[in-house]
Amino acid sequence: MKHLYIIGIGSGNPEHMTVQAINALNKAQVVFVPSKGEVKTKLADVRKEICSLYIIAPNVRIIDYDVAARDTTGHSYAQSVDAWHGGIASTYEHLLLENVPDDGVAAFLVWGDPSLYDSTIRIVERVKAWGNVAFDYSVIPGITSIQALTASHRIPLNLVGKPVQITTGRRLAESLPGLADNAVVMLDGEQAFAKIDDPDAYIYWGAYVGTPDEILIAGRLEDVCEEIIATRAAARERHGWIMDIYLLRKGRDFEE
Ligand SMILES: C[S@@+](CC[C@H](N)C(=O)[O-])C[C@H]1O[C@@H](n2cnc3c(N)ncnc32)[C@H](O)[C@@H]1O
Structure with missing residues (x-):
């Protein structure tokens, strides 16, 4: 056979x-x-x-x-x-x-x-x-691209003892503002993160992760949102396509 x-x-x-x-x-x-x-x-x-x-x-x-x-x-x-x-x-x-x-x-x-x-x-x-x-x-x-992202940002995927949600840009946009404590977002053609209005949200974003073209940005979502949108648009223009992924996180290790 x-x-x-x-x-x-x-x-x-x-x-x-x-x-x-x-x-x-x-x-x-x-x-x-x-x-x-x-x-x-x-x-x-x-x-x-x-x-x-x-x-x-x-x-x-x-x-x-x-x-x-x-x-x-x-x-x-x-x-x-x-x-x-x-x-x-x-x-x-x-x-x-x-x-x-x-x-x-x-x-x-x-x-x-x-x-x-x-x-x-x-x-x-x-x-x-x-x-x-x-x-x-x-x-x-x-x-996976999730492991490539967390390795490049040098972060654990989960907070201590906390769950992780894996979702798509389309689903994140549908479920807003109910952001999970820890969510990996893939397949996001609409930059769903930009619609999240939460001063405690933190983002670890990466494009072309693991390749020589890798771009990484991390920070409080409010502070880096515009930078990610502009960087993403410029990279997409330069390469003709983009693949990006991000982790959205609220809270810290050992917080209840
Ligand atoms: C169809 S899914 C495939 C996922 C793949 N099977 C994996 O294990 O990562 C494609 C999505 O994966 C993510 N992705 C895959 N490779 C990536 C990379 N090198 N950098 C950033 N995102 C990546 C992007 O969110 C992209 O939209």
Whole structure:
């Protein structure tokens, strides 16, 4: 039977690759690399750099494939994501049928960790459920952008004994002003932090974290909000795209 490795590659620094990830990569005869349009070629470049740095097995094929953008017209969020995943599942099915021999091994390189705001696992499950291609798969964990952010800011993720919420910009904007004590915000295209009106809120923000282009800003949200908005806009203009993440925090260690 074919085998597929879903490999977490870390968040932009090739040195995030774990030994387990490198070993899995070297078992693959075929590596699938998504290209998400011209502006995000840098993400594909990191994946290719990882392949050239770590693959020692001979004759490994690197195959690019297109990921269509999500169509949001006339659908609810859940419907549009469901339809989008269906399209990607068909692409995966074709990739596996056409490029991987029976008993062959293939790999998908997933940004960060495959379990965090990434749908590769659920889409692969969908392909498996269709039953048109016989395969099994394994998941190799990776360093998430959350870990990259906290390491770069040199902070623990949680306050002593306190919980952490992980959410998206869209959800944070919906739930305002009910800010959790400790919230990591990802996938925020609307700078939801700017709508928080809380003198006690502190923010640890990072863009392109872990890469040579990394930008970090930390401080009381009231004090650094405008600086983050301006820095983010300038960086987005300069690079043509941006990936950013932040931790919002209220309170201190050992406070009840
Ligand atoms: C689709 S999610 C993928 C998350 C990924 N699976 C992980 O483990 O971090 C993409 C979001 O992750 C965050 N992200 C990923 N890599 C990042 C990086 N190097 N710097 C800043 N944010 C990053 C951003 O919030 C981005 O919108």
